[in-house]
Amino acid sequence: MARTITVIPGDGIGPEVMSATLEVLEAAGADLEYDMQLGGVTALEQVHHPLPQETIDSAERTRVLLKGPLTTPSGSGFRSINVELRKIFDLYANVRPVRTIVPGGRYEDIDLVLIRENTEGLYVGVEHYIGMQGDAKAAAESVMIITRFGAERISRYAFEYARKHGRKKVTLAHKANILKYTQGLFLDVAREVAKDYPEIEWEDRIIDATAMQLVLDPYRFDVLVMENMFGDILSDLMAGLVGGLGFAPAGNIGEDAAMFEAVHGSAPDIAGKGVANPTSLLTSACLMLDHLDQNECATRIRSAIDTVVQKGEARTADMGGNATTKEFTAALVKALA
Numbered sequence: 001m002a003r004t005i006t007v008i009p010g011d012g013i014g015p016e017v018m019s020a021t022l023e024v025l026e027a028a029g030a031d032l033e034y035d036m037q038l039g040g041v042t043a044l045e046q047v048h049h050p051l052p053q054e055t056i057d058s059a060e061r062t063r064v065l066l067k068g069p070l071t072t073p074s075g076s077g078f079r080s081i082n083v084e085l086r087k088i089f090d091l092y093a094n095v096r097p098v099r100t101i102v103p104g105g106r107y108e109d110i111d112l113v114l115i116r117e118n119t120e121g122l123y124v125g126v127e128h129y130i131g132m133q134g135d136a137k138a139a140a141e142s143v144m145i146i147t148r149f150g151a152e153r154i155s156r157y158a159f160e161y162a163r164k165h166g167r168k169k170v171t172l173a174h175k176a177n178i179l180k181y182t183q184g185l186f187l188d189v190a191r192e193v194a195k196d197y198p199e200i201e202w203e204d205r206i207i208d209a210t211a212m213q214l215v216l217d218p219y220r221f222d223v224l225v226m227e228n229m230f231g232d233i234l235s236d237l238m239a240g241l242v243g244g245l246g247f248a249p250a251g252n253i254g255e256d257a258a259m260f261e262a263v264h265g266s267a268p269d270i271a272g273k274g275v276a277n278p279t280s281l282l283t284s285a286c287l288m289l290d291h292l293d294q295n296e297c298a299t300r301i302r303s304a305i306d307t308v309v310q311k312g313e314a315r316t317a318d319m320g321g322n323a324t325t326k327e328f329t330a331a332l333v334k335a336l337a
């Protein structure tokens with residue numbers, strides 16, 4: 001029986017890249033059914049709520065979401081739906097693989113995975129101003145929270161991921177030399193977890209040195225794991241190693257739910273023009289297929305992307321070509337035939 005998933009096309013270029021993605025999934029024979037739902041500004045306009053209860057109910061049923069980019073209007077007061085969904089379903093692991101797709105970039109054959117803790121650290125939002133001598137904003141304070149529970153489950157997730165995907169090494173990037181308590185706890189816990197995976201090489205590195213090494217010699221890494229903010233920053237750095245966010249997939253994984261999304265935003269500057277590159281969402285859909293044990297289908301799609309992009313006949317503008325979204329999608333469908 002086909003697996004039903006919740007699909008949120010999203011805002012801006014969202015509907016364009018989502019329809020391209022669903023067309024390719026169909027051509028690849030993915031065993032899926034879609035429960036189409038609203039989210040973001042599109043939902044706000046149509047049903048007066050950016051994250052309608054119906055969408056949440058659907059995700060409660062299906063436990064797997066495929067989501068296009070959602071516009072977060074700055075200053076309008078509605079909180080990021082992405083953050084909201086991660087919270088509701090406790091999607092604690094942010095999985096960001098990067099792989100060279102377009103040859104001739106900065107590096108060939110990059111194949112790295114960053115596992116970012118998604119629920120703790122500085123991003124918990126525990127912050128406030130401190131007033132002094134009549135200045136209400138004389139100082140500001142943000143609290144970094146690391147729990148043994150959170151550090152342990154993300155570390156374990158990274159090692160389990162490495163084991164499942166035949167990866168050889170896990171690197172913990174941290175700042176325990178300076179933040180001795182929070183980062184120190186993370187390091188202590190990860191070191192203990194590593195003992196349960198003797199077949200996987202493990203190392204710990206200081207975060208700033210890791211950033212430099214990623215740029216100088218990315219091949220020395222394999223799977224990287226880190227807390228929330230470090231992961232936020234380094235996952236974009238790693239996307240830069242393979243040509244930017246247009247190619248980077250992301251999965252947000254919890255114990256009993258998962259959400260797969262494009263990492264780029266709703267690109268209002270090109271929305272509706274039919275020129276968006278659907279690769280980020282499509283490769284996120286491949287992560288979803290892996291998650292649903294439809295790996296073979298994911299592998300076929302990834303190699304179709306490689307074939308089409310390497311041939312260079314149908315590249316979208318961000319890849320240096322002039323193909324429309326539809327032309328690129330048609331080339332993928334043809335490569336899958």
Ligand code: NAI
Nearest residue numbers: 069070071072073263264265266267268269270276277318
């Ligand atoms: P953006 O990622 O939407 O766009 C940045 C630049 O990259 C633009 O020039 C855009 O045309 C280009 N671009 C992005 N995706 C592309 C694609 N698939 N193909 C070709 N070109 C692409 O970032 P921006 O402009 O900062 O944000 C726009 C909106 O998206 C904001 O409301 C922001 O909050 C939201 N956003 C949502 C995210 C999500 O839902 N996960 C992530 C990032 C931003």
Ligand code: MG
Nearest residue numbers: 232233235236
């Ligand atoms: Mg980010």
